[in-house]
Each structure stands twice: as structure tokens, then as C-alpha cells.
Amino acid sequence: MDMQKRIERALETALKHTTAGGQPPKIAAALRYAVFPGGARVRPRLCLAVAMACGDDNPQAADAAATAIEFLHCASLVHDDMPCFDNADTRRGKPSVHAAYSEPLALLAGDALIIAAFETIARECVATPHLIAPLTGTVARAVGMPHGLVAGQAWESEDDVPLAEYHRAKTASLFTGAAMAGAIAAGADPQIWRAMGDRLGAAYQVADDLRDFAASATELGKPVGQDSLNARPNAVAAGGLDETVARLHDMVSQTVAAVPDCPGAPVLRDLIAGEAKRLMPKSLASHAA
Template identity: 85%
Template sequence: MDMQKRIERALETAIKHATAGNQPPKIAKALRYAVFPGGARVRPRLCLAVAMACGDDHPEASDAAAVAIELLHCASLVHDDMPCFDNADIRRGKPAVHSAFSEPLALLAGDALIIAAFETIARQCVGTPHLIAPLTGTVAKAVGMPHGLVAGQAWESEDEIPLVEYHRAKTASLFTGATMAGAIAAGADPQTWRAMGDALGAAYQVADDLRDFAANEAEIGKPCGQDDANGRPNAVAAGGLDATIARLHDLVGRTVAAVPDCPGAPMLRDLIAGEAKRLMPESLASRAA
């Protein structure tokens, strides 16, 4: 089974568990709507790619880690789009969850996805109980306080927002968590993978800033210019377009260089190169070549 099919199958299983039985039907629909159809599934693909590069000795644990990471990412998108944050009506080319189902249901759907993420780890790792605690701790650290995704979102409520710390928490932390969780699931040392996750997360945030600045809604499936509209830090606004493109190339190079020696290293390097190309806005492709 290829990686994408493996991820979608595992996500389907998780959502079936979260919506089974005599559940409130509207929120059950909202949960499925928030997860399917997905985007590029970058974070779970990264998690599985690292697990596979390390031998993938415990595939059920690898799947659980990848699903948890993606469910948490989807939850963050649901909450981030709400009027109290970005007030964005479009996500992945369709109405955002709060636009399609109401703000109360969007709030609850995001909460339910967070809970489902950790429930998935507990359920799927019954055969490898020694992995439950390290996976739960690693994933929780990537999304919580003091340096995870919640902290990144919280910086937006401060009077002054430090660009580097804001981006590290809001975006890079989940990439680092995905990388380290993939290693843990495969029985490898997660610390040897931290540098790659950090660099890739930073690269993704720089690419996201470029897309917010130079792409269009049809290209990325969500409103552009959100950073400027909401008064948020943006790498392009802070350093200029050319410097930001150069920064992205530097971070991609660092990510490739940080891939530890392992049988799956070539596959990982190809994945990183493909993501870097995909994330560059079409209007900047020739300029970045």
C-alpha cells in the first residue's frame, strides 16, 4: 500500500471510531468534513516517511502517530479559520467548517478532533504499550504549551509578536513532532531526527508566508493576504521577497543535510525536494529557480 492510501485508510478508521453509535449527527458530519477531502497530508506523510526510513518495525504505531498529527493539524485549521482568529470563510477550496456548520459546531469539532488524536494513539498501540507514553508526550508537546501550536496561536493575542518564536511554535513545532513521532513509532532515537524536523518546519512556514503574499486563493484553496489583513508577522514583510526566497532555499538545504544516515535517506530527500517545489507560488517559480 502506498503512503497516501495508508494515511487515508488510517484516518477513515479514526473518524469512524469518533462518529460511531448514536452520536449527534451534525457534529459527526462536521468532523468528517474537517478531515475529508484533505490537503497534501504533508505532516502525516513526513511522520510515515521517517518511520519507514527507520524500518517501520511497528506499522500500527506509525499509522497512529501519523493520524494523530493530521487530526491535530485539522483541528488547528478549524479553530484558526473561526471569526475569533482569522475569520476565513474558505479552507481547502470549500467553505470553512464554521461557515458550513456554525461557530459552536466548529469549536466542538476542533475539540473532538484533538481528543480523537490521542484516543487513536491509545487504541492503536495496545500491541506496543511501551510506545504510548513517548508518542503521547511528543505529540502533546508539539501542539500544547509552552512552545507548541497553542503557544503559536496565543502569540497573536500579544501586543508584540516575535517572528521567529511565533513561527517556531505555530508551524515548525508540529513538523518537529511529526518527525520525532515517526522515529519513536519505529523504535528509533527521536533526538537524531529533531534537527531535520526543525529545519523543515521553518522552511514550510517561510513557504507559507510566500504563498500568503504572492499566491492566489484558487492556487492554495484559502484566502491570501491574511497576515497583512490581521496584522500578523510575515517573513516577506519583515525581510523582503528576494531575501525570503533565499531563506527558503537555505532552509530546504539544511533540511536535506539534516537527514540522518539510514536506508530511507534518499526517499526522504526526494520527499523534501518535492515539497519545496510544490509550495513555491506559481508566480515566483521562475524567480526562485
């Protein structure tokens, strides 16, 4: 099955469990709205690509891990867009969840997605119960305290921000978690995938800074200039545009080089190269080709 179809099917199956009947209808609609249609699904694709590169021994566990990763990503977007955070009224070219459904429902939808992420791992690993603890731990570390996504967002409330730790926690941690969870699901050693996840995550953060700085709102589907508006560190503001574009190209090469040798390596390298192209704002495509 095509990887994208496999991800959408897994997300659909997991979402159906949260709306199995008798639930309040608005939050059910808000949950669907938060998950479908998705963005590029780059994190679950990374998770599945690593699982496949490792032999995909337990596809149901890999699907569960990919779903958990994407649910947690969607939850972070929903909460991040709320007025007390980025106050972003649009996301992926349409009203963000709180704008479409209200703040209370956005808060609850994010909570429900976090819960559903862990529930999905426990439910779908019925044939591989030994994978539940390592998958749960890996995914929880990627998003929780002290060094996951939530910690990254919490650094924005501090006066003294260690930049590398901030970026690693806010963006790279979920990429690293996705790669390692994919390996775990396939019964492989997750540690050899850590470096690639870290580097891809770091590249993604720089790309995101570039997009926030240089892309148009239409291209991005969400408000631009948010970093400057929210006084958040931004690589372009710190290092200049040309230098940042060159740095991103370097980081992508490093990521490709960090893919361990394995039968699925070519697919992964293609995924990374494709991502790198997709992430570069169109207005910068001619820079440092």
C-alpha cells in the same frame, strides 16, 4: 502499500471510531468534512516517512502517530478559521467548517479531533503499550503549551512577539513532532530527527508567508493577505520578496542535509524536494530557480 493510501486508511479507521453510532449527525458530518478530502497530508507523510526510514518496526503505532498529528493539524485549521481568529470563510477551496456547519459545531469538531488524536494513540498501540507515553508526550508538546502550536497561536495576542519562538511554536513544532513521533513509533531514537523536523518546519513557515503574500486565492484555496489583515509577522513583508525566495531555497537545502543517513534517507529527501516545489507559489516559480 502506497504511503498516501496508508494515511487515508488510518484516518478513515480512526474517524470511524468517533462516529460508531448514535452520535449527533451534524457534528459527525462536520468531522468528516474537516478531515476529508485533506490537503497534502505533509505532516503525517513526514511522520510515516521517518518511521519507514527507521525500519517501520511497529506500523500500527506509526499509523496512529500519523493520524494523531493530522487530526491535530485539522483541529488547528478548524479553530484558526473561526471568526474570532482568522475569520476565513474558505479553506482548501471550499467553505471552512464554521461556514458550512456553524460556529458551535466548528468549535466542537476541533475539540473532538484533539480528543480523538490522543485516543487513537492509546487505542492503536495495544501491541506496543510502551510507546504510548513517549508518543503522547511528543505529540502533546508539539501542539500544546508552553512551546507547541497553541502557544504559537497565542503569541498573536501579545504585543511583544519573539519572532523565532513564534514561528517555531506555530509551525515548526508540529513538523518536529511528526518526525520525532515517526522515529518513536519505529523504536528509534527521536532526538536525531529533531534538527530535520525543525528545519523543515521553518522552511514551511517561510513558504506559507510567501504564499500568503504572493499566491492568488484560487491557487491557495483560502483567502490571501491574511497576515497583513491580521497584523501578523510575515517574512516577505519583513525581508522583501527576492530575498525570501532565496532564503526558502537555502532552508530546503539545509533540511535535506539534516536528514540522518539511513536506508530510508532517499525517500525522505525526495519528499522534502517535492514539498518545496509544491509550496512555491506558481507566480514565483521563475524566481531564483
